[in-house]
Amino acid sequence: MKKLLPLFLTAALLLAGCGKSPEASAGATQASGGAKKITVALLPKSKGNAYFISCKAGAEKAAKALGVDLLFDGPTDTDPAKQNEIVENWITLGVDVIAAACDNKEGISTALRKAQSKGIKVITYDADALPDARAFFVNQATPEGIGYGLMDEAARLLNGEGEFAIILATLTAGNQQEWLRHIKNRLAEKYPKMTLVATRPCDDLKDKAQSEATALMGANANLKLIMNICSPAVPGAAEAVKQAGKAGKVKVIGLGLPSENRRYVKEGVTDSIILWKTEDLGALTVEAAVALVKGTLKAGDKSFQSSAMGEFEIKGDNLLLGKPFVFNKDNIDQFNF
Amino acid sequence: MSAPVQTSRWKAIVLRHETALLAVVVIEWLCFNAIGPRFGSLDNTFDILRHSVEIGLLALVMTPVILTGGIDLSVGSLLGLCAILFGKLWRDAGLSPLTAGGCTLVIGALAGGLNAGLITGLRLPPLIVTLGTYSLFRGLAEAITRGADTFTNFPASFLFLGQERWLGLPTQAWLFGAVAAGVWLLVHRTTFGRSFRAIGFSPEGARYAGLPVQRRLTLVYVLAGVIAALAAVIYTARLGQAKADAATGYELFAITAVVLGGTSIFGGVGTVHGTLLGVAAIAVLNNGLVHARQPREVAGMLTGALLLLALSGSVAPKLWAAWRARSRPSPPPTPSSTTS
Amino acid sequence: MNRYFRELSVAGALLLVLAVMAIFAPGFFQPQPLLSLATREAPTLVVACGMALVIIGRQIDISVGSQFAVCSVCAGLLAAQNVPTALVALAAVTLGAGLGAINGLLVAGLRLPSIVVTLATMVTWREALRWQRQGAFVNLPDSLQWLGLSQSAGQWTLVGLAVALLAVLAYVTRHISAGRLVYAVGTDAEAARLAGIRPQVVTFGTFVLLGTLTGLAAMMNVVQSPQVDPKSGTGLELKAIAAVVVGGVAISGGRGRLWGVFAGLLLLACVAPALTHLHVEAYWEKAIQGAIILLAVVADGVRSRKSNR
Numbered sequence: 001m002k003k004l005l006p007l008f009l010t011a012a013l014l015l016a017g018c019g020k021s022p023e024a025s026a027g028a029t030q031a032s033g034g035a036k037k038i039t040v041a042l043l044p045k046s047k048g049n050a051y052f053i054s055c056k057a058g059a060e061k062a063a064k065a066l067g068v069d070l071l072f073d074g075p076t077d078t079d080p081a082k083q084n085e086i087v088e089n090w091i092t093l094g095v096d097v098i099a100a101a102c103d104n105k106e107g108i109s110t111a112l113r114k115a116q117s118k119g120i121k122v123i124t125y126d127a128d129a130l131p132d133a134r135a136f137f138v139n140q141a142t143p144e145g146i147g148y149g150l151m152d153e154a155a156r157l158l159n160g161e162g163e164f165a166i167i168l169a170t171l172t173a174g175n176q177q178e179w180l181r182h183i184k185n186r187l188a189e190k191y192p193k194m195t196l197v198a199t200r201p202c203d204d205l206k207d208k209a210q211s212e213a214t215a216l217m218g219a220n221a222n223l224k225l226i227m228n229i230c231s232p233a234v235p236g237a238a239e240a241v242k243q244a245g246k247a248g249k250v251k252v253i254g255l256g257l258p259s260e261n262r263r264y265v266k267e268g269v270t271d272s273i274i275l276w277k278t279e280d281l282g283a284l285t286v287e288a289a290v291a292l293v294k295g296t297l298k299a300g301d302k303s304f305q306s307s308a309m310g311e312f313e314i315k316g317d318n319l320l321l322g323k324p325f326v327f328n329k330d331n332i333d334q335f336n337f
Numbered sequence: 338m339s340a341p342v343q344t345s346r347w348k349a350i351v352l353r354h355e356t357a358l359l360a361v362v363v364i365e366w367l368c369f370n371a372i373g374p375r376f377g378s379l380d381n382t383f384d385i386l387r388h389s390v391e392i393g394l395l396a397l398v399m400t401p402v403i404l405t406g407g408i409d410l411s412v413g414s415l416l417g418l419c420a421i422l423f424g425k426l427w428r429d430a431g432l433s434p435l436t437a438g439g440c441t442l443v444i445g446a447l448a449g450g451l452n453a454g455l456i457t458g459l460r461l462p463p464l465i466v467t468l469g470t471y472s473l474f475r476g477l478a479e480a481i482t483r484g485a486d487t488f489t490n491f492p493a494s495f496l497f498l499g500q501e502r503w504l505g506l507p508t509q510a511w512l513f514g515a516v517a518a519g520v521w522l523l524v525h526r527t528t529f530g531r532s533f534r535a536i537g538f539s540p541e542g543a544r545y546a547g548l549p550v551q552r553r554l555t556l557v558y559v560l561a562g563v564i565a566a567l568a569a570v571i572y573t574a575r576l577g578q579a580k581a582d583a584a585t586g587y588e589l590f591a592i593t594a595v596v597l598g599g600t601s602i603f604g605g606v607g608t609v610h611g612t613l614l615g616v617a618a619i620a621v622l623n624n625g626l627v628h629a630r631q632p633r634e635v636a637g638m639l640t641g642a643l644l645l646l647a648l649s650g651s652v653a654p655k656l657w658a659a660w661r662a663r664s665r666p667s668p669p670p671t672p673s674s675t676t677s
Numbered sequence: 678m679n680r681y682f683r684e685l686s687v688a689g690a691l692l693l694v695l696a697v698m699a700i701f702a703p704g705f706f707q708p709q710p711l712l713s714l715a716t717r718e719a720p721t722l723v724v725a726c727g728m729a730l731v732i733i734g735r736q737i738d739i740s741v742g743s744q745f746a747v748c749s750v751c752a753g754l755l756a757a758q759n760v761p762t763a764l765v766a767l768a769a770v771t772l773g774a775g776l777g778a779i780n781g782l783l784v785a786g787l788r789l790p791s792i793v794v795t796l797a798t799m800v801t802w803r804e805a806l807r808w809q810r811q812g813a814f815v816n817l818p819d820s821l822q823w824l825g826l827s828q829s830a831g832q833w834t835l836v837g838l839a840v841a842l843l844a845v846l847a848y849v850t851r852h853i854s855a856g857r858l859v860y861a862v863g864t865d866a867e868a869a870r871l872a873g874i875r876p877q878v879v880t881f882g883t884f885v886l887l888g889t890l891t892g893l894a895a896m897m898n899v900v901q902s903p904q905v906d907p908k909s910g911t912g913l914e915l916k917a918i919a920a921v922v923v924g925g926v927a928i929s930g931g932r933g934r935l936w937g938v939f940a941g942l943l944l945l946a947c948v949a950p951a952l953t954h955l956h957v958e959a960y961w962e963k964a965i966q967g968a969i970i971l972l973a974v975v976a977d978g979v980r981s982r983k984s985n986r
Contacts, residue, residue: 047633048812048908076633076807079585081576085388089627092381093373106489107578110500171484171960172582180485200959201484206814206906207898211717215950218710219702232906235814239902243713243828260814263903408792455971459978462928464737468918469971476964484960589796602790637804644797648789656787 037069040289041090042282043083043100044074045127045175049204050257051231051278052101054337055126058279062286065308070286071095078170080104087111091118097289100134101126104174109133121292125285127175131317135292135299138285139318140276143175147182149274149324150253151191154225157251157271161193162224165216167237167254169204169230179229197223202233209236217244228254234273238264258327258335265332273327279337280309281321288319354599354651358614361643365621373628381624387499387507387575389620391416391568391584393613394513395591396598397520398564400612401557403595404524406537406604407456407463409558412565413587414474415448417580419569421478424488424579434495438570442563448474449562453555463558471588478581488579499574509571516564521609533557537604593640594619597647618643683925684937686976691944694951702954710950716832716901718946719839720745720894721916722939725924726846727887728917729938733850734883735863735930736784736791741891741917743802744776745910748895750806753815753905762821769899770892776802777888778881785881799914806907815905824900835897842890847935859883863930919966920945923973945969 042059044052056072063070071090075082083103088111090098098115102108102124112122112133122129125138141149154164166183168176180199187194197220202209209232217223217240226241228234234256241250242264252270257278264270287306291297297304304312304319313320327335370377395412402409419441426437448470455466498508524530532553535543544550573579598615600607619640626636698705705711724741731738752769756762776798783794823831850856858879861869866876899905924941926933948969952962 048807048810050812050814053811053813071630073627073632076637076804077586078582079587080578080580080582081388081391081572081584084576085384086627086633088384088388089381089624092375092378092384093628094375104487104576104578104580106487107576107580110496110575110577114500170582171479172482172580174487177485198953198956198959200953203911205908205911206902206904207717207909210902211714211949212953214710214713214717215953218704218707218950219954219956221704232908235902235904240713244709260904263816455975455978459975459982461974461978465922465928465974466971468915468922469967469974472963472967473971474967476960476962476967479960480964483958589800592793593796596790596793596796602793632808634804634808637800638808641797641799641801641804644793645783645801648793648797649783649787652787652789 037067038097038290038293039069039071039095040286041071041073041095041098042285043086043098044072045083045101045103046078047074047076049231050260054257054278055101055282055285057337058282058284059286060282061279062283062308066287066290068286068290075103080107083108084111087115091115091120095120096293097121097123099123099125099138099285099289100129102129102174103127105129121289123285123289123292125281135317136288136297136314137318138281138288138321139315140281140321141324143178144182145324146255146274147179148186149326150179150227150229150255151183151186153253153272153274153326154227154251155191155194157253158194158224160191163195163197163220163222164225164227165198165200165220165223166196167200167202167209167212167216167226167228167230167233169233170201173230176229183227183229202230202236204230204232206232206236209233210240213237213240214244217241217246217250223250225251225253228252228256230254231256231260234270235260235264238269242267242269257337258332259337261327262332265327265329268329271328273332274324275327276321276324277335277337283308284312284319284321354647355608355611355614357650358598358611358618358647362614362617362621365618365625369621369625369628373625376625376628381628383502383507383510385620385624386510386513388624389616390507390509390513391572391575392587392590392594392620393616394516394564394568394571395587396594396612396616397517397609398557398561399591399595400520400598400600400607400609401524401530401533402463402561403592403600403602404530404533404537404604404607405554405557406540407554407557408467408592408602409452409463409561410467410588411448411452411470411474412561412591413584413589414471414478415445415562415565416569416572416584416587417582418448418474418478419445419566420573420579420583421482421486421488421581423566423570423573425481427491428488434492441566441570445562445564445566445569446559447562449559449565450555452562453558456558457551457554475581475585482581484581486581488573489577491574491577496574496577499571499576509575512567512571516567517609517613524609529553529556534605537601537606590619593644597644599647599651682980683977684934684940687924687937687940687944687973690973691940691947694944694947698947698951698954702951705951705954712829712832712836714946714950715836718942719835720897721913721920721946722839722942723842723890723894723897724887724913725917725920725938725942726843726935727883727890728914729921729924729926729933729935730846730850730859731791731883731887732918732921732926732928733863733930733933734859734880735866736880736883737918737928738777738780738791738795738884738887739914739918740776740780740795740799740802741887742910742913743799743806744773744888744891745895745898745913746907747776747802747806748773748892749899749905749909750810750815750907752896752899753817756817756821756899757815759818762824765821766893766896769896770889773892773895774885774889777885777891780888781881781884784884785877788877810907812907814907817899817903817905819903821900822903831900835901838897843935843939850935860931863932865931916945919970923970925977941973 109130112129116122122134123136124134128137200212226237228237234254238252247269253272256273261273301314423441426432426440455461456463532548594615595612598611623636748769752765755765783789784791862876862879869876920942921938924938
């Protein structure tokens, strides 16, 4: 028996480790049980990503104003099954509504349908699931809109001709592939004099994007533009262009946050950043989720009245956030996220 | 690296290790049950079971691999490769899910055979061989699908395997149970199991004792490949889709579970039921922390801490005895005075 | 010839790659991009040197990527508070040494298996950092970039520093008794102990050295751009281990040279840009890297089987 001691100590320490959690959460659990507080579960594509942290900030504000509980959790690694597991955990946890940014359209729809069958409301934001797996999609920009927008912006900067390259997060990420497809479609139908010379992954790492951009410029002497479709790649590519002394000669555009790119936009290395107001996206998602639970948002509605941000249009089952912004040297200082 | 220790003594430690690990799982369970009102529900228990089947399968076959003193870093990547090949066989070659599944198991065996061939044929260290195939298998999966191709819309009869219940339990739990029983019997009730341990303690010694070391090693790596392929089919059925990034990082979860279960990474020592408890400890922790409304990062940190504590716990008595022996040469220590 | 077979064969493979590039994509050999490539890989070289010593001593450390990220973010946060650059560097290196010492204490002090210990610390540091920082970039003051030097001077400094460290470590490990101890312990810890060496102290030392070098590498990476990505260093452990193994260091300890590691790292570092220059589609890259690692070890295995007969 005495020899068991060390391992019981292990167990006790573990208990101490998770023993801290009850205090932190007991209040919330009791409150939701007592006052029937609505619990909104917000699922990002991944944790540790500045884009979703910005969404979360907006969501938290909205949750506070509406007096609902907000759960924010998502995968910490890239395995596609993790999002499903979190959703299934939330189903048994008994949340009222799940708002998901979907990494894998088909994969997560399995779990979201299951949630709906258990009476949990489901909406999606940022990236949609299959239409039958959710009630509404808070649409900040369609994949088509993003792809066409980026391609048109690239063509505008290059006057419709020249070589360009794309840096993306990983070759397997669903949304990246979808954007890439629309970029290629637009290229094929409208800009015959432009060529896409390479598509390179950066594993969602700024440092790797910098190395990739350096190699791309070396390998393609006539490269005129680098298009980055994941947020860490934009500052990475800009730094590479700056260090190669090619600022202005090789243009940089992409999807990213103003805070991470302000320096390069002002220096004239990065030409334009396309993004929507991420905080508003988070806030609108939470407001719509709560409205769905309360029954004030129903299928067939033509518009949605937000309590803090005015009225939003609904097209079919898509709740439209509004057009993406193009940030450039002139307006980037107006945006602080 | 490992200090030579007497077998009987290790055995005693292992016994105690599993008892304590069981206690950890029970304490976790009670603790989370007190926090989360729905944690103890049958639905949630089935969730835990379904979510841990693939990692559990990989951990099960990793146990004999590590018992022989080897390691297989390629199982997660192989799962990804098998998942997309299964998808290709079903969608593009038009095979029924059952036939496609059978072919996938064969592919898994071949991939495991590649590992085995390099390890036994050329006597290369398993860590390096499987580090290479870890990149190779994932790379092939990406190259075949060009990263983008996703296999989906599987028939409901196939999805039954991953998403429904059969005879009261999640369907895949039956398969998991069968594999667990099979591996347990292989390791604990056949001479194969004893030869794995012998190889783990000393491959040279095992060879001089007349064991077919190369054949036994081939068996464990091929088995790992086959079970990784089985896990790939179950994974595809659970998610309803197959893509090249399936099961990224699962090899580390599997190794963590095996080591937490008391198997020595140097080989020779370990049990299959220990591994199952290790899988349970991690799965309950991951699930329970969601019910405790803690973020995922905490689950990762606690898993790391749990692993370190379990390891330190397992060597603490030995170190304590050594320290006592050094500081007080006489009288010889009695078991009853080892407290505090 | 035979003694240096492995190092020479890696160097030969590297020359082959360069020859292919010279024929099919001469654009690869422009001075500015090559200098940039070397600068980007300099931190990895520093980590790989430390990793080689740990592996020669028959241990392994898979937590270096997480250590690198923790050191990078801490250095970035200090620099953002306008702490002088020298102090920032000192802090990064000290923190790295501390993290290495934790691994070292667990491995050498408690005699726990290094692969499991560092698996646990890898997960713990990475998740703790994500929990604390939530993935936000750290913006740095301009004075930090290139240590206040001009860009090309900064790049040459970093590359020079990495190569100088390699040269010093290569000399120390082969010709100074402190370095020979690592080989002695890696070959046979028990024999080393009987010869009067304290293997646990040597093992502890190699982990602290690797941590220190990782902290330094983190600093060398931080000064290359005006922002710190808290995810930096992801996969660094695999890069470093692959370079060490391809460079001819035996994973079973006691054998290998740092110059081989240098050649191995150059080979692996050239692969990705070479594929870009040859316009090979990116989805082949992982498979090719895996094949290179396998080829390197298979070549080694075939050769050692032949020499055993």
